[in-house]
Amino acid sequence: MLNQLLVKPAQRNLNTSRFRLPLATLTTVPESPPPPIDATVAKLVLESDPKTLSQTLSNPTFQWTPLLVDNILKRLWNHGPKALQFFKHLDRHPTYIHSISSFEHAVDIAARLREYNTAWALMGRMRALRLGPTPKTFAILAERYATGGKAHKAVKVFLSMHEHGCHQDLNSFNTILDVLCKTKRVEMANNLFKTLRGRFKCDSVSYNIMANGWCLIKRTPMALQVLKEMVERGVDPTMVTYNTLLKGYFRCGQLNEAWEFFLEMKKRKCEIDVVTYTTMVHGFGVAGEVKRSKRVFDAMVKEGLVPSVATYNALIQVLCKKDSVQNALLVFDEMVGKGCVPNLTTYNVVIRGLCHSGEIERGVEFMKRMEENGCMPSVQTYNVVIRYYCDEGELEKGLELFEKMGNxxxxxxLDTYNILISAMFVRKKSEDLVLAGKLLIEMVGRGFLPRKFTFNRVLNGLVLTGNREFANEILRMQSRSGRVLRHVKL
Structure with a gap:
């Protein structure tokens, strides 16, 4: 049904694949091993008719457990409506009862879709089942409000916790401070901190959060003021405090100040750790001081500290960006040789570096290598390769990877769709712009809200290439989503 809806009315009787570009033959994708059970069920949910989904999920062959349900919700994360559909249908299962973690995943998904009423209803359901809501549930909702530009609502969520049977404590207070700081609402966090710090008897974690907030918005003098206030109030600074300030200097490009601060840490006999050195390696490297970055790495090893995966990742990223991907690969091999297992970030950094240096096929080989080593590619991994394929004009290869993601x-x-839609405008062909329209419809159906610019661009492109009827179909869809278009002449 979805495929039929994505094809223009005059083409609906044709046997077409989901997103095939004409005039090209896609390469054969090698057979993959059978997907895990959570991926199989996720695919089943994606392809099921909502009217029969409850019956499908009641099949006795499915042995539902909280872990399986959580993993399926994670698989469906980027298709919010289907994820919530799955959760709600399983909530009516005759024997299975959702766990707290599954409810919290559902609350998170609903709030990400800005369906706040649904999120609150789910929290009400949790309370009815005596499963919460927990402090983590409120933290999730507060974070979604804050990232959605509703910081005041986030604070209200925190202040209203007791009304829903969940009392605030120091941990929940630190959480709301962290949420506000990470969404750059540091002034608001600071006001809340000053108002309530006595009530919650703030600890080093509270002060570290505030120091990090000021560093995030590049106001290191304010972060230093937090350090001073900590000491005055009898709260001992921790290595997290010092490392936060060190990172703050690098973020502001204050390399000399960062080095002097590091030397001061040594002078005061702070127990400098791997995180400190990782911060230095990354900070100097990103600023273009590659030799200095390497010297710090070597000094760390000489002092007997074993580099962590994060340290290697920092150095590899620096070499990819500021030196050469070949040198980065030497460090990668050294890392593996010393028994340090690469993680998702390591592979993503290397793949990005290879693609950036024009070695896209080698980057794809690294994708296969990571899978063989039990590290599954993330959406960011796919997005990097798809973006570089599209930049090189290899749209068919980009779409081939996109098809693989749909299983x-x-x-x-959202980034995947934006990358592909933008790529459809390079050749300015009618069939490419029709495909852009299909992608736009699918992304909206999956709960993503395109920017007005994206709507306008696709509509204008369709009109200019003679696809006025399809443009009208998208315009009707846009009206249902509540967007107001500008400068569109149909």
Missing amino acids: GTCLPN
């Missing part, structure tokens, strides 16, 4: 193992996100 329930790693669904595309």
